[in-house]
Amino acid sequence: MIQVLSALAPIIALIILGHQMRSRGWVDDAFWAPAEWATFHLFLPALLVASLARARLEGLPVGTIFAVEAGLVVVMAATAGLAARRLEQPPWSLDGPAFTSLFQCVIRPNTYVALAVGAGLWGSQGVALIAVCTAAVIPLVNLLSTLAMLHWARTDGRLGWREAVLPVITNPLILSCAVGAAINLSGLRLPPVAASILDILGGASLPLALLAIGAGIRLESLRQPAPSVWLAIAAKMVVLPLLAYGALKAAGLGGAILGACGIYAALPASPASYVTARRMGGDAALVATMLSAQTIAGAVILPLWLMVLGAG
Incomplete structure (x- = not known):
């Protein structure tokens, strides 16, 4: 328990600091967009390349991790798609763009938080395990999210391969995982x-990423959250990790592998959800609310899951 709280305390503190920096105007609002760009395109890819290039993958059940993590994403995406018509009805009342907000927020993981937790609890091994999960999940969630946006948020009915595939194969996180794995x-x-x-570039990734997450929290949007916001929390941070825990245990995995891969499924959604919604016709305001709610809920939910996973 003490180990879990010690690992999470700096993460929560940096997120709170980021929120204070934005809300109190300690730095200009123009700072955050280039900071997020540099983190996503430069600092975090550097961390992933270095971590995977050095990781000892021989003894890791990489195939099992890929199958479990990717399989869970497919299950959640399929379940959400099948429920789309039901979610049009009260109390959810989600139209197409609003549904894509929920869809993204139940499958996209916040890799920044995962890497910070992994490094804090399991050191270099934890970072390597999170990198393997990232390689398994990020290409898939990018593709599925893009297809969902084109299907439910677009009205022109056109599905170009460039719109569906190009964002996946040019994603910096995917490319950096591929480069690191190839070197290894x-x-x-x-x-x-x-x-x-x-190492120098990667060292800047997690602090800056956590500050940016905090800066993105909008407390004012949570005064009267819609029912779909609670559904996003329950599906992403309760149901998905519960399925992951069962699948990982059934596969005979334990220790740091169970902890890191299990917590990867319990993460709040990625800020990339907001960018995708804004660029492709989704409900960006609802995404922002869901992201804020999940991030705040994570301060309570993630420690509980880490204890269940035996990380404390």
């Missing part, structure tokens, strides 16, 4: 200078 599997080592550069 090749048996090569990172040159010392390159490793040092990646």
Whole structure:
């Protein structure tokens, strides 16, 4: 328990600090957009490349992790799609764009939080495990989210392959996982200078990412949350990790693997959900509310899941 709280306390503190920095105007609002861009396109990819390139993958059940994490995403996405018509009715009353907000917020994980938890609890092994989960999940959730936006949020009925596939194959997190894994599997080592550069860049990723998460929280939107906001919390942070726990235990996994892969399924949704909604005709305001609610709920839910997973 003490170990769990010690690992989560700095994460929560940085998120709160980020919220205070934005709400109190300690830094100009123009700071956050380039900071998020640099984190997503430069700092976090550097961390993932360095972590996967050095990770000892030989003893890890990579295939099992891929199957469990990707399979859970498919199950949740299919369940949400099948429930779309029911969710049009009260009390949910979700139209197409609003439904895509829920869809994204029940399948997209916030990798920033996962990496911070993994590093805090299991060190380099935890970062490597989270990187494996990221490689399994991020391409899939990007593709499924794009297809959902095109199906439910668009009215022109057109589905271009560029819109569906290009965002997936050009995603910096996906590319960095591929590069890191390729270096690892090749048996090569990172040159010392390159490793040092990646370490410096990667060191900036998690603090800046957590500050940006806090800056994105909008407490004012949570005064009267819609029923769908509570549904997003329950589906993403209760049902999905419960399924993950069962699947991982059934696969015979335990220890750090169970903890890291299990908590990956319990994460609040990714801020990428908001960007996708804004660019592709979704309900961006509802996404922002769901993201804020899930992030705040995570302060209570994640420690409970970590205790269930045996991380404390």
